Amino acid sequence: MEIGHWLNSLTFFDHLVIFILFSLNIFLSKQTLITISDYYKKRTKKKLYKKDYRITPASIIFLSILYTIISYKIVYAVL
Secondary structure (H helix, E strand, O other), X not given: OOHHHHHHHOOHHHHHHHHHHHHHHHHHHXXXXXXXXXXXXXXXXXXXXXXXXOOOHHHHHHHHHHHHHHHHHHHHHHO
16 A cells, blocks of 8 residues: 555555654754754763764654554554
8 A cells, every 4th residue: 555545545544643653753853953962062071073964854754753653553453
């Protein structure tokens, strides 16, 4: 089944759950990237040639999609 057919076969409740999970996971992915960046800065504070990492929207969305898939599978298994 293609993703378009799968999305069309979902109910309103499924769409609502995916939207809520994705919104929550965007926040979680941003916090994850901030935590990783802070940890990296703390570990390399005295290094002269350390890299500066930026948090980009692509990385937030990619991580959020992964978190959404995992959390949807968990919610679907519980229900």
